[in-house]
Amino acid sequence: MRNQPKYNFFKNTSYALKGLVDLIKTESSFKIELIITLVLLPVIIFIDTTLTNKALLFITLMGMILAETTNSAIERVVDLVTLEHHDMAGRAKDVGSAIVFLSIFIFVVTWLIILIDIF
Numbered sequence: 093m094r095n096q097p098k099y100n101f102f103k104n105t106s107y108a109l110k111g112l113v114d115l116i117k118t119e120s121s122f123k124i125e126l127i128i129t130l131v132l133l134p135v136i137i138f139i140d141t142t143l144t145n146k147a148l149l150f151i152t153l154m155g156m157i158l159a160e161t162t163n164s165a166i167e168r169v170v171d172l173v174t175l176e177h178h179d180m181a182g183r184a185k186d187v188g189s190a191i192v193f194l195s196i197f198i199f200v201v202t203w204l205i206i207l208i209d210i211f
Contacts, residue, residue, distance in 0.1 A: 159195035
């Protein structure tokens with residue numbers, strides 16, 4: 093049986109916000125990516141391109157944030173299970189890092205393609 097309380101929109105939102113605040117306080121990579129996101133969001137709004145391109149810019153930008161969030165969750169669960177060096181624990185953390193790396197690669201390539209096409 094899962095340890096899952098009844099769904100409550102306001103409680104669940106408070107858990108999400110608590111998680112975001114914790115990420116901002118404790119994860120330097122998340123802080124950097126959040127700053128990048130806050131700087132680039134206005135660019136998406138004001139850049140002269142199609143709505144489809146704006147959606148791609150937004151999705152890839154937010155994908156980077158989602159990937160970092162996922163990576164942080166993986167790292168925390170692994171650290172909860174064991175603080176000792178274990179090959180599988182290291183591999184799980186490496187996969188989390190790969191998620192971030194791939195999301196940043198997709199973000200950069202997508203932005204370059206669209207910006208090169210515009211300018």
